[in-house]
Amino acid sequence: MKGTPSMGKKNKKTHIRCRRCGKNSYHIRKKVCASCGFGKSSKIRRYSWQNKKPTTRQRLV
Numbered sequence: 001m002k003g004t005p006s007m008g009k010k011n012k013k014t015h016i017r018c019r020r021c022g023k024n025s026y027h028i029r030k031k032v033c034a035s036c037g038f039g040k041s042s043k044i045r046r047y048s049w050q051n052k053k054p055t056t057r058q059r060l061v
Contacts, residue, residue, distance in 0.1 A: 018026040018033040021044075025035035032038070037045030 014027060014029075015024050015034070016026050016028055017024050018036060018038055020038040021033060021036035023033070023035045026033045026038065030039075032040045033045075035045070037043070
């Protein structure tokens with residue numbers, strides 16, 4: 001079975017609230033937070049591509 005009838009089976013909670021960051025991103029079965037990385041590492045999960053890079057100012061010649 002696929003398509004519309006399958007959508008009715010999606011009634012389980014995949015994520016619950018994370019103890020560390022408070023977001024609804026803690027995966028119950030994996031026991032890992034998708035947002036902060038709690039359960040995977042002690043360091044907070046962050047990447048350079050999350051923040052927009054500041055545009056370099058062009059020097060007037």
